[in-house]
Amino acid sequence: MYNNTDxxxxxxxxxxxxxxxxxxxxxxxxxQHHISLSNYRKNEFIFKEGDxxxxxxxxxxxxxxxxxxxxxxxxxxIRMAKPHGVIGYRALVSSENHIASALTLEESVICSxxxxxxxxxxxxxxxxxxxxxxxxxxxxxxxxxxxxTLTQKHIxxxxxxxxxxxxxxxxxxxxxxxxxxxxxxxxxxxxxxxxTSNAIRTLSTFANERVxxxxxxxxxxxxxxxxxxxxxxx
Amino acid sequence: MYNNTDxxxxxxxxxxxxxxxxxxxxxxxxxQHHISLSNYRKNEFIFKEGDxxxxxxxxxxxxxxxxxxxxxxxxxxIRMAKPHGVIGYRALVSSENHIASALTLEESVICSxxxxxxxxxxxxxxxxxxxxxxxxxxxxxxxxxxxxTLTQKHIxxxxxxxxxxxxxxxxxxxxxxxxxxxxxxxxxxxxxxxxTSNAIRTLSTFANERVxxxxxxxxxxxxxxxxxxxxxxx
DNA sequence: TAGCTTTGATGCTATAAAACATACGAATTA
DNA sequence: TAATTCGTATGTTTTATAGCATCAAAGCTA
Numbered sequence: 356m357y358n359n360t361d362x363x364x365x366x367x368x369x370x371x372x373x374x375x376x377x378x379x380x381x382x383x384x385x386x387q388h389h390i391s392l393s394n395y396r397k398n399e400f401i402f403k404e405g406d407x408x409x410x411x412x413x414x415x416x417x418x419x420x421x422x423x424x425x426x427x428x429x430x431x432x433i434r435m436a437k438p439h440g441v442i443g444y445r446a447l448v449s450s451e452n453h454i455a456s457a458l459t460l461e462e463s464v465i466c467s468x469x470x471x472x473x474x475x476x477x478x479x480x481x482x483x484x485x486x487x488x489x490x491x492x493x494x495x496x497x498x499x500x501x502x503x504t505l506t507q508k509h510i511x512x513x514x515x516x517x518x519x520x521x522x523x524x525x526x527x528x529x530x531x532x533x534x535x536x537x538x539x540x541x542x543x544x545x546x547x548x549x550x551t552s553n554a555i556r557t558l559s560t561f562a563n564e565r566v567x568x569x570x571x572x573x574x575x576x577x578x579x580x581x582x583x584x585x586x587x588x589x
Numbered sequence: 590m591y592n593n594t595d596x597x598x599x600x601x602x603x604x605x606x607x608x609x610x611x612x613x614x615x616x617x618x619x620x621q622h623h624i625s626l627s628n629y630r631k632n633e634f635i636f637k638e639g640d641x642x643x644x645x646x647x648x649x650x651x652x653x654x655x656x657x658x659x660x661x662x663x664x665x666x667i668r669m670a671k672p673h674g675v676i677g678y679r680a681l682v683s684s685e686n687h688i689a690s691a692l693t694l695e696e697s698v699i700c701s702x703x704x705x706x707x708x709x710x711x712x713x714x715x716x717x718x719x720x721x722x723x724x725x726x727x728x729x730x731x732x733x734x735x736x737x738t739l740t741q742k743h744i745x746x747x748x749x750x751x752x753x754x755x756x757x758x759x760x761x762x763x764x765x766x767x768x769x770x771x772x773x774x775x776x777x778x779x780x781x782x783x784x785t786s787n788a789i790r791t792l793s794t795f796a797n798e799r800v801x802x803x804x805x806x807x808x809x810x811x812x813x814x815x816x817x818x819x820x821x822x823x
Numbered sequence: 824t825a826g827c828t829t830t831g832a833t834g835c836t837a838t839a840a841a842a843c844a845t846a847c848g849a850a851t852t853a
Numbered sequence: 854t855a856a857t858t859c860g861t862a863t864g865t866t867t868t869a870t871a872g873c874a875t876c877a878a879a880g881c882t883a
Contacts, residue, residue: 423733423734425738425740425741426741431736433736446726448722448726451730454734478718481712481713481714481715484712484719485718488712491726492725495729498729498736499732502667503657505739506659506665507659507660508660509840540860548741549840550841552840553841556863559863571860743869773829773830774830774831775830783871784871786831786870786871786872789833805830
């Protein structure tokens, strides 16, 4: 059998979808010396708001929430990360401190590539730089879109959009309906800009309306079209 | 006297703060053939949400709002642009359509650099690419910050933050207090995620509290510290 | 310059969502 | 195993803010 650690690194360098696929063979070789893997348990910080970035992080396995603390410590989840997602690169490439915290939602494996390698080697490769540009540009579009959604949609619309977002990001189990992510009601609330009570209440309402079904943290999307409509119209 | 048009282009290529400062002499030479200036009157669109980007736009002179339309056509101003600011580059570099509209707030001069030159020449220069990365990264931080502000702060805090933002962006007139930007109450509202009525009302309250003074669209910040506190605490 | 439209101002009403309270089962800890 | 905390659920109250109406002043334009 393969060693899980080696597998992770190989995949990151060689996978066609990887950021690092565009590096030259020499750069890939050097990358090997600037890469490290580590394991996190559930509910561990990968970094906190205000921290200086130590490298570019790839989530090899697991799930992570990236969130900011706002008024009175109230948490707003900025985005969710899934395996092969990149974390903490915004602060790194702009030479700033992290503006959000990253916390594992389950046992996770992360791969860290030294800040030095990214800044002094990888970014000198304009193909790699272009990959980063595309990531940032798409994330900026997402953030601007969320800004409008979270400020303008009503609770039902915001929650519906979050459920769609989770479905798109993590997909569904083999039954074709159960979301492949098991969040607390509080996290769902913090993703959707509402109180935990209202997330609970509104999920119940959706379940009564047969748009979803809920069984603890297991959420099935029964009527995706209807959910889409609720997201648009409330 | 100088020709306004030539002056604008020279400045864009040669100014140390310009994005294009890092281009090689050959690239700068070629840039000359891919650049054009145009004049806009007040309230003209530079581009609209959904448009395909035609180039990278630099605001040479004037003021522009970049906004998205949300629920029921309600407008949310994403950001404001000032002279030497870059507009519409997010969509361009990610090969997507514009996700927001850009509208002049006063007579403006813009300089447009062809999409082709940016994508096939400039971005191959990793120094230029890095400049774009930094711009995107900072704008993403701004957007994420605004997302939390606009969703969590109360009206007073949101309006105070917008006023500070306008002061930081456009500065003040020679008297040291009058904001160098003259927006309608509606625009102030759309920047701050509130209704026009509430923007008017809350500006009046601030004026009564002697934090600002208002005279039509002329706003003086009388007590910047207090405004900062209101922004933080409401 | 008169009439029309837009913008700013202010009061009143309606309502969405927060805040608070209580309860209960499950998980964790003593 | 009892005690305690945590996550979920649901009902009630309170409040911030949207929505609506009215009016005055300013700015346009015919």
